[in-house]
Amino acid sequence: ISFSFRTSVTSAKVSVNGVHLHYQQTGEGEHAVLLLPGMLGSGETDFTPQLKNLSKKLFTVVAWDPRGYGHSRPPDRDFPVDFFERDAKDAVDLMKTLKFKKVSLLGWSDGGITALFAAAKYPSYINKMVIWGANAYVTEEDERIYQGIRDVSKWSEKTRKPLEALYGYDYLAKTCEKWVDGIGQFKHLPDGNICRHLLPLVQCPTLIVHGEKDPLVPRFHADFIHEHVKGSRLHLMPEGKHNLHLRFANEFNKLAEDFLQ
Helix, strand or coil, X not given: CHHHHHHCXXXXXXXXXXXXXXXXXXXXXXXXXXXXXXXXXXXXXXXXXXXXXXXXXXXXXXXXXXXXXXXXXXXXXXXXXXXXXXXXXXXXXXXXXXXXXXXXXXXXXXXXHHHHHHHHHCCCCEEEEEEECCCCECCHHHHHHHHHHCCHHHCXXXXXXXXXXXXXXXXXXXXXXXXXXXXXXXXXCHHXXXXXXXXXXXXXXXXXXXXXXXXXXXXXXXXXXHHHCCXXXXXXXXXXXXXXHHHCHHHHHHHHHHHHC
16 A cells, blocks of 8 residues: 555645646655756656656655646746746745745756746755756857747647647647747846856755757756856766656666755
């Protein structure tokens, strides 16, 4: 009985900051870990191998759907210029609502940026952090990459299908365009700044993982974060692309577990 309890994943919704946030939870370890998904992401689309295989004994793992994403709808997703800050507050308040005293963060892509905001703004609440596919600012090169993914009809079927199943084509297409405009806002700020000013405020042990074949986030972004988050470690995966935690799930999970322990 206890074994089946340990491996099961519960799904629930809880009211946080005026929205009903959906999350999945598994494991019964001392160490609370929050998984933060990327653009258009959710626990189920972004973190299945982590929910399944991160140690249930060591960790209590929560994967959340940020407001407007996954099953945290309504409201529809929007992108005010402070959307990362808003997600960081939602994420921390979710975990506090669930009565966790402290939490470690595993943030992918946009979720990695959200994790950086959370670690900088709520330092006493964040234990450790692993981020991958994140960037602290937006360059011309990034803007070109984003324009290249603006039209979801041009995505590979493999990438599009799970998100289309979750959202329906129209919401997916519309929200992706909104995201490209939302992230584009930062290009007009000094130095294309998203969170470079916050990096020196991060106090928790931080592991930055980068896939050297990531087509969406160039290597210089990982280097910049590594350079400006004091004491951080950078781990490169030569064959890794943007979704290295899915494609090389076992290797990634072991890396994360070793770092979190």
